[in-house]
Amino acid sequence: MKLLFLTQTLDREDAVLGFVSRWIQGFAKHCETVRVVALEVGDTSDMPANVEWREVGRKGKLGRYLRYKKFLKEAFEQDGFDTVLGHMVPRYSLLASGPAKRAGVNEYLWYTHAGVDARLRKAVGLVHKVFTATEESLRVETSNKLVTGHGIDLQHFDHDSAPEEAPRRLVSVGRLTPRKDPISVLKALGTLVQEGMDLHLDLIGAGLTEADDDYGQEVSREIEQLGLLERVTLHGSVPYIKIPPYYQRSSLVVNASLTGSLDKVTLEGMASRRPVISCNDTAPALFRELGEDAAGLYFPAGDVKALTDCLRTQLTKTQAQRDELGSRLRGIVARDHEVDVLMGRLVREMGGVLA
Secondary structure, three states: OEEEEEEEEEOOOOOOOOHHHHHHHHHHOOOOEEEEEEEEEOOOOOOOOOEEEEEOOOOOHHHHHHHHHHHHHHHHHHOOOOEEEEEOOHHHHHHHHHHHHHHOOEEEEEOOEOOOOHHHHHHHHHOOEEEEOOHHHEOOOOOOEEEOOOOEOOOOOOOOOOOOOOOEEEEEEOOOOHHHOHHHHHHHHHHHHHOOOOEEEEEEOOOOOHHHHHHHHHHHHHHHHOOOOOOEEEEEOOOHHHOHHHHHOOOEEEEOOOOOOOOHHHHHHHHOOOOEEEOOOOHHHHHHHHHHHHOOOEOOOOOHHHHHHHHHHHHOOOHHHHHHHHHHHHHHHHHHOEHHHHHHHHHHHOOOOOO
């Protein structure tokens, strides 16, 4: 298989899409060649010898479109790529559809987000299969939908017991936007601190737009108003390869994302052997096999009281109890969401042969 992979960023240090590099490594094990077409290309020092890339660039709408079409033509008509996989952005699949069909190339899409728009619906109708992590991660009814699980690098997120010394630390990872709802986390933290708990919160992530910058100021004001200046650290954007130590030093991971679908951060925290408190729509099903131990891991989105109760439940457990729960959570990721298992399955579903 010669795989053309369409994505936004190829950069192992990117704070949001750094994991894509690990996906490409997984694909490269089973493909003759993998070529990545990305808007931005950064650190590619971890790419195998059979991986190539083309950088489209972000400047100039018309120029970007023409470069994209040029790279597609090069891949299909000159270099014999036989499979194309669009990653998360339906527009990439729409642009590739015509050239792929003319060249007899099979086209696929990976999409995990609760959002649905006309572009997504059109792209889903054009590709052979659309892959997604959970049922809730693609909210389009279609016969070519295939639920595969996420792809989490277990080796990257592997830690021992959380440190026991005070203050215990919470960590929340994600863009600093209203959809990630860090303010609910801050309010819950404020309540527990008032109750006498010695806690610290690491907020990892930055905004992307001017509106996000305004929201970041709102978050800073909330921290001050709640009297948490000495207990909350805003770390801003942190490269993917440097995220694991923040999980390692945490006692709990909190994911308050309002996006609905299974957030990758939830699984990264689980892979890190940490109890994860999540409001993802998928969380009840994700945690169901834990039985009574699932209590205190799920709260309804935006419900500060419920989040506070969940934090209190987990923090009043012994370290040994949290460690045992963390190990069970990692086991779920290892079974259902391991990166190389996912990459192998995607290759098979796209008609390739595993090495």
